[in-house]
Amino acid sequence: MADIGGHAIYKIEDTNMIYIPNDSVRITHPDEARYLRIFQNVDLSSNFYFSYSYDLSHSLQYNLTVLRMPLEMLKSETTQPRQESFDIFEDEGLITQGGSGVFGISSEPYMKYVWNGELLDIIKNAVHRDWLLYIIHGFCGQSKLLIYGRPVYVTLIARRSSKFAGTRFLKRGANCEGDVANEVETEQILCDASVMSFTAGSYSSYVQVRGSVPLYWSQDISTMMPKPPITLDQADPFAHVAALHFDQMLQRFGSPIIILNLVKEREKRKHERILSEELVAAVTYLNQFLPPEHMIIYIPWDMAKYTKSKLCNVLDRLNVIAESVVKKTGFFVNRPDSYCSILRPDEKWNELGGCVIRAGRLQTGVLRTNCVDCLDRTNTAQFMVGKCALAYQLYSLGLIDKPNLQFDTDAVRLFEELYEDHGDTLSLQYGGSQLVHRVKTYRKIAPWTQHSKDIMQTLSRYYSNAFSDADRQDSINLFLGVFHPTEGKPHLWELPTDFYLHHKNTMRLLPTRRSYTYWWTPEVIKHLPLPYDEVICAANLKKLIVKKFHRYEEEIDIHNEFFRPYELSSFDDTFCLAMTSSARDFMPKTIGIDPSPFTVRKPDETGKSVLGNKSNREEAVLQRKTAASAPPPPSEEAVSSSSEDDSGTDREEEGSVSQRSTPVKMTDTGDNAKVTENVVQPMKEVYGINLSDGLSEEDLSIYSRFVQLGQRRHKQDRSSQQLCSRCPDGVIKLTPISAFSQDNIYEVQPPRVDRKSTEIFQAHIQASQGIMQPLGKEDTAMYREYIRNRYL
Numbered sequence: 001m002a003d004i005g006g007h008a009i010y011k012i013e014d015t016n017m018i019y020i021p022n023d024s025v026r027i028t029h030p031d032e033a034r035y036l037r038i039f040q041n042v043d044l045s046s047n048f049y050f051s052y053s054y055d056l057s058h059s060l061q062y063n064l065t066v067l068r069m070p071l072e073m074l075k076s077e078t079t080q081p082r083q084e085s086f087d088i089f090e091d092e093g094l095i096t097q098g099g100s101g102v103f104g105i106s107s108e109p110y111m112k113y114v115w116n117g118e119l120l121d122i123i124k125n126a127v128h129r130d131w132l133l134y135i136i137h138g139f140c141g142q143s144k145l146l147i148y149g150r151p152v153y154v155t156l157i158a159r160r161s162s163k164f165a166g167t168r169f170l171k172r173g174a175n176c177e178g179d180v181a182n183e184v185e186t187e188q189i190l191c192d193a194s195v196m197s198f199t200a201g202s203y204s205s206y207v208q209v210r211g212s213v214p215l216y217w218s219q220d221i222s223t224m225m226p227k228p229p230i231t232l233d234q235a236d237p238f239a240h241v242a243a244l245h246f247d248q249m250l251q252r253f254g255s256p257i258i259i260l261n262l263v264k265e266r267e268k269r270k271h272e273r274i275l276s277e278e279l280v281a282a283v284t285y286l287n288q289f290l291p292p293e294h295m296i297i298y299i300p301w302d303m304a305k306y307t308k309s310k311l312c313n314v315l316d317r318l319n320v321i322a323e324s325v326v327k328k329t330g331f332f333v334n335r336p337d338s339y340c341s342i343l344r345p346d347e348k349w350n351e352l353g354g355c356v357i358r359a360g361r362l363q364t365g366v367l368r369t370n371c372v373d374c375l376d377r378t379n380t381a382q383f384m385v386g387k388c389a390l391a392y393q394l395y396s397l398g399l400i401d402k403p404n405l406q407f408d409t410d411a412v413r414l415f416e417e418l419y420e421d422h423g424d425t426l427s428l429q430y431g432g433s434q435l436v437h438r439v440k441t442y443r444k445i446a447p448w449t450q451h452s453k454d455i456m457q458t459l460s461r462y463y464s465n466a467f468s469d470a471d472r473q474d475s476i477n478l479f480l481g482v483f484h485p486t487e488g489k490p491h492l493w494e495l496p497t498d499f500y501l502h503h504k505n506t507m508r509l510l511p512t513r514r515s516y517t518y519w520w521t522p523e524v525i526k527h528l529p530l531p532y533d534e535v536i537c538a539a540n541l542k543k544l545i546v547k548k549f550h551r552y553e554e555e556i557d558i559h560n561e562f563f564r565p566y567e568l569s570s571f572d573d574t575f576c577l578a579m580t581s582s583a584r585d586f587m588p589k590t591i592g593i594d595p596s597p598f599t600v601r602k603p604d605e606t607g608k609s610v611l612g613n614k615s616n617r618e619e620a621v622l623q624r625k626t627a628a629s630a631p632p633p634p635s636e637e638a639v640s641s642s643s644e645d646d647s648g649t650d651r652e653e654e655g656s657v658s659q660r661s662t663p664v665k666m667t668d669t670g671d672n673a674k675v676t677e678n679v680v681q682p683m684k685e686v687y688g689i690n691l692s693d694g695l696s697e698e699d700l701s702i703y704s705r706f707v708q709l710g711q712r713r714h715k716q717d718r719s720s721q722q723l724c725s726r727c728p729d730g731v732i733k734l735t736p737i738s739a740f741s742q743d744n745i746y747e748v749q750p751p752r753v754d755r756k757s758t759e760i761f762q763a764h765i766q767a768s769q770g771i772m773q774p775l776g777k778e779d780t781a782m783y784r785e786y787i788r789n790r791y792l
Contacts (some may be wrong), residue, residue: 001049001140001141001142002140002141002142002153002155002157003142003153003562003575003576004054004060004153004155004189004191005054005191005196005197005198005201005203005558006196006197006198006558006559006561006562007051007053007054007558007561008051008052008053008561008562009049009050009051009054009056009140009157010049010050010051011047011048011049011140012044012045012048012049012050012135013045014045015044015045017036017040031485031491034493035478035485035492038471038474038475038478038492038493039475039478039479041471041472041474041475042475042476042479044135047137047138047139047425047429048115048135048136048137049135049136049137049138049140050133050134050135050136052133052561053556053558053561055067055106055107055109056113056134056136056157056159057109057110057111057112057113057114057134057136057159058107058109058110059185059187059205059207059332060187060189060203060205060332061205061207061332061362061363061534062107062533062534064198064203064332064334065362065534066107066533066534066536066540066544067105067106067107067544068105068198069105069536102548102549102550102553102556103546103547103548103549104546104547104549104556105544105545105546105547106544106545106547107543107544107545108543108544108545109134110252111162112161112162112163112179113136113159113160113161113162113185114134114135114136114162115135115136115137115160115162115479115480116134116135117134117162118480118481119479119481120132120134121481129547136159136160137159137160137162137429138157138158138159138160138184138425138426138429139156139157139158139421139422139425139426140155140156140157140158141155141156141418141421141422142154142155142156142579143414143415143417143418143579143580143581143582144193144576144579144580144581144582145410145411145414145582145597146581146582146583146597147399147596147597148595148596150192150194150399151192151193151194151576152190152191152192152193152394152397152399153189153190153191153193154188154189154190154390154414154415154418155188155189155190155191156186156187156188156189156418156419156422157186157187157189158184158185158186158187158422158425158426159184159185159186159187160182160183160184160426160429161179161180161183161184161185161211162480163175163177163179163183164179164180164181164183164502165181165476165480166181166472166473166476166477167430167431167432167469167472167473167476168182168373168430168431168432168469169219169221169228169469170221170469170470170473170498171212171473171502172212172217172218172219173212173213173214173215173216173217173218173233174212174214174215174216174241174242174244174245175241175502175503176241176503176504176505176506177244177504178214178241178242178243178244178245178246178247178248179245179248180211180212180213180214180245181211181212182210182211182212182373182374182426182430183209183210183211183212184209184210184211184374184426185207185208185209186207186208186209186210186382186386186422187205187206187207188205188206188386188389188390188393189203189204189205190203190204190205190390190393190394190397191203191204192397193576195768196558196562198334199769200768200769200770201334202333202334202335202397203333203334204331204332204333204334204393204396204397205331205332205363206326206331206332206363206386206389206390206393207253207363207366208366208367208368208369208382208385208386209249209253209366209367209368209369210368210369210370210374210378210382211368211370211374212370212374213261213263213275213278213279213370213372214241214242214245214246214279214282215232215236215241215242215275215278215279215282216232216233216234216236216241217230217231217232217233217274217275217278218230218231218233219231227271229271230271230272230274230275230372232274232278236282238285238516239281239282239283239285239286239519240514240516240519242279242282242283242286243286243514243519243520244514246286246296247519247520247521247524249366249368250294250520250521250524250525250528250531250532251521251524251531251532251533252531252533253363253364253365253366253531254364254365254366254528254529254530254531254532255293255294255364255365255528255529256294256295256296256297256328256329256364256365256529257296257297257365257366257368258296258297258299258325258328258329258365258366258367258368259279259283259296259297259298259299259368259370260299260301260321260325260367260368260369260370260381261276261279261298261299261300261301261370261371262301262302262303262369262370262371262377262378262381263275263276263302263370263371263372264276264302264304264305265300265302265305266302266305272372275372276300279298280298280300283296283298286519289517289518289519290520291525291528293529294525294528294529297328299321301317301321303371303377303380303381304377307442314380314442315380315384315407315439315442315443318380318381318384318385319384319387319388321381321384321385322384322385322387322388322389323348323388325367325385325388326352326385326388326389326392327348327351327352327353328353328365329353329354329363329364329365329366329367330352330353330354330355330361330362330363330364330365331354331361331363331389331392331393331396332354332360332361332362332363333360333361333393333396333397334359334360335359335360335396335397336358336359336360337396338396338398340398341395341396341398343787344787344791346395346402346403348392348403348404349392349395349403352392353365355529355530361396362530362534364529364530364531365529367385369381369382369385373430373431374430375423375426375427375430375431375435375436376423376427376435376436376437376438377437379419379420379422379423379426379427379435380437380438380439380442382419383415383416383419383423383439386415386419387405387412387415388405390405390411390415391403391404391405394411400598405598406598406600407443407600408600408601408602408603409597409598409599409600409601410582410583410586410587410597410598410599410601411582411597411598413582413586414580414582414585414586414597416439417580419439420435420438420439423435423438432468432469445603473498474492474493474498477492477498477501478492482498482501482502483495483498483501523537523539582597583595583597588601
């Protein structure tokens with residue numbers, strides 16, 4: 001699904017449950033089969049992800065800062081003792097591979113975003129660590145942004161919280177431990193794919209969070225209303241549950257915590273406004289005890305009201321909010337500011353927040369966005385904030401000259417598609433249907449057919465909430481270990497509610513009660529604005545483990561993991577070519593346009609009109625396989641196939657040349673032969689001429705002279721230079737001499753390179769490794785003169 005620094009991220013495609021017989025239990029429990037069916041209702045092949053070598057439960061900032069500390073800083077107590085059941089020849093194998101093996105630092109996963117933690121907790125201390133594979137639930141997508149041939153990977157990872165998890169109307173608000181419903185941490189990662197290593201490559205990330213309003217509230221769905229009334233279940237005058245929630249966020253993200261509340265504020269009858277009033281009171285109470293520089297920032301904005309207004313542009317207002325948010329939190333980048341940005345600093349860049357370190361920048365604080373469901377409005381707001389952060393990320397890597405991205409560019413269209421897939425996936429998991437309102441809806445450019453689709457999605461969401469959410473909630477409770485079947489106690493299907501399972505304080509008295517004024521953890525407040533989880537302290541060092549590997553072990557052999565030399569592969573099956581690409585899927589296919597992905601296009605100037613939607617990508621792959629054997633397009637008549645025609649029939653248009661594509665029909669040799677339409681562009685549209693037509697004598701003469709000029713550039717020995725007789729057309733034919741002194745099909749001797757060229761190449765290699773050569777006086781004076789003439 002994605003590649004981050006050579007570490008592959010996989011999606012679970014299929015699972016198999018294997019029954020292990022036990023001699024002590026020979027009689028099957030009568031309720032075991034029913035529990036098994038409920039357990040298997042959690043489809044592990046639907047949006048569950050894992051990686052063998054990359055910790056998906058932590059952010060990229062954590063993995064590239066905490067896990068890359070010097071090994072000497074860790075004490076020997078952090079290494080795990082060897083168990084008796086482990087391989088006794090492990091150290092001997094390391095020695096035979098050469099040396100004492102390879103040492104690395106790994107961390108305990110952040111269990112809040114691990115979905116099989118309870119299942120593995122039973123066997124964690126009984127098996128080798130290689131048997132433990134932690135998985136996350138949410139979304140993972142990656143696309144390739146080509147900037148004049150330079151590949152840049154844009155990755156979007158969403159981690160759903162396993163605490164207080166469930167479906168839309170059955171899980172609202174927060175539980176007694178501060179965990180909120182539908183909490184998702186979204187991270188966008190930008191990396192220069194031309195360098196795959198974490199050490200020498202350029203990487204940047206930005207994290208934001210969505211989650212339900214941290215209060216005790218719920219909605220009663222027994223009334224069968226489209227919008228059930230909102231009820232505050234418990235009075236919380238000291239904001240106890242909100243304090244627990246924001247304390248968790250300060251510990252993981254640092255300060256400032258920014259709340260973007262999108263619920264309605266003006267209603268004829270109180271509905272969503274109930275949550276706004278309670279959230280304002282809770283934030284106001286908590287802020288009076290925090291230091292002024294670390295206060296929680298609260299931004300209320302009635303997005304629904306602005307959407308209905310014809311005078312207001314929703315996305316323009318969101319863009320202003322996004323700029324202020326990114327300037328306060330900053331973002332993560334693993335390289336220092338470029339020299340050109342220091343010479344010509346942008347106004348926005350100087351106002352950027354976060355923490356600046358020698359190796360780059362750190363994100364401190366996070367944006368927390370919420371509406372009532374945290375689906376449609378939240379996804380659009382997160383997209384606008386992510387779009388603003390993406391501009392700063394591209395600027396920090398030296399890919400654009402100003403931290404600003406405009407709509408209708410290939411880069412923003414690619415990013416918008418990623419976020420729509422991200423929103424659809426999370427909406428299906430929590431709400432039971434895809435997004436109802438998308439970015440195009442708020443831009444007011446959605447086609448009229450979108451309204452009928454919105455109605456169908458609303459009906460699908462209502463049906464799922466009313467009839468299937470209860471069964472899904474039981475499956476989630478059983479899978480996550482919230483409910484444990486116990487002999488003599490009611491079964492899962494006999495419980496009238498699962499409220500007592502998620503609120504542990506209802507079953508027993510808590511041993512200690514937190515302070516109403518000092519509501520934060522003391523260690524967390526000391527290190528703000530840095531997140532406490534990333535601070536080097538004794539408590540965090542205990543979470544780190546020094547692991548010893550074989551030098552060629554699969555978990556650390558990134559080369560074999562990425563290139564797979566032991567498998568027969570083709571280019572069309574390679575992941576880096578199969579992923580969504582801005583040049584193939586978004587850039588117009590006409591001649592003479594600017595190939596930059598940051599150029600504003602017209603709405604109809606996009607590769608999507610040629611390749612259709614994402615369901616046609618397989619046809620696009622088949623197109624590349626058959627393009628070489630495709631017959632030339634007819635010059636007078638062409639066949640045009642429309643991507644919007646659902647019937648799949650061919651349309652023949654007589655008397656007009658095809659303006660878009662020529663289909664190539666390929667038949668499968670299987671039992672059921674299928675005819676696939678492939679889109680191949682006309683040759684004249686691609687090359688500017690029709691290569692099947694014969695050349696005129698004048699063009700042939702010009703080309704012959706051009707070839708002779710190219711051959712003339714080869715170095716020749718004056719003494720052995722032989723001139724042929726003149727041709728009737730006046731062109732001198734010369735004997736071509738290779739630039740290589742010796743070349744054949746078996747051996748090639750490269751030309752000699754002078755010393756100065758070798759030094760320049762070595763300096764270029766050292767620059768990619770971070771070793772910069774000192775500038776001479778002449779170079780500095782020349783560069784200053786260039787800047788003075790060019791910009792001053």
